[in-house]
Amino acid sequence: AGSRIFVQSGIYDEFLAKFTEKSRALKVGNPFATDSYQGPQMSQIQYDRIMDYIKSGKEQGATGHPGGEHHGTEGFFIQPTIFTDTTPYMRMVQEEIFGPCAVASSDIHDNFLHVIRQANDTMYCLASAVFSKDINRALTIAHRLQAGTAWIRFKASLFLHANIPFGRFKQSGIGRELGEYALKKYGFSSPFAAA
Structure with missing residues (x-):
């Protein structure tokens, strides 16, 4: 999931500092305002669900950088948070939060096989993204990830191609969409025989 980020230990501190700086700069507010990045959660139920993940993570020892709090004085706004x-x-690592939260972990073993095991150790994984200067390493990792889609070296949200199926994997998503593969779910096969 895009909310679970594994970072090579040699660049982890620099990554976390830059990621935190970007997170702090995001404007939370009216979703119709052109300068807002993030609006409110869609309902009290979703707001409470996200805040429960945040509370659970903190109680289990996770550290929030920054945020993890209600934003503003009214509405279902939540500050973007990096844990x-x-x-x-932890629940926040194992489950899909669907809120403004991310989990950043350092690969203390400096072993991409360990990261792959951690990434695959969840019931969910609609999509994944791999960033590396070494394209062969990125391809090796992407092939081993148990994800519905794997993007390599680019911002995932920019690429959903009409010819490539996207969707359900493990317990994430419902069905597949896009591509010829997805068209098959709208029809049925009617075999016949003639003599």
Whole structure:
């Protein structure tokens, strides 16, 4: 999931500092305002669900950089939050939050096989993205990830091609869309025989 980020230990501190700076700069507010990046959650139920993930993570020892709080004085606004100091079996790591939260983990083993095991150790994984200067390493990792789609070295949200199926994998999503593969779910096969 795009909310779970594994970073090579040699660049982790620099990554976290830049990621935190970008997160702090995001404008939370009216979704119709051109300068807003993030609007409110769609309902009290979703707001409460996200805040429960945040509370659970903090109680289990995760650290929020910055945020993890209500934003403003009214509405279902939540500050964008990056969590560190997580463990693989925390709810916020195992489940899809669908809110302005991310989990950033350092690959302390400097072993991409360990990262692949962690990334695959969840019931969910609609999509994944791999960033590396080494395209062969990126391809190796992408092939081993258990994800519905894997993007390599570019911002995932910019690429949903009409010819490439996208969607359901493990417990994420409902069905597949796009591509010839997706068209098959709208029809049926009617075999016949003639003599």
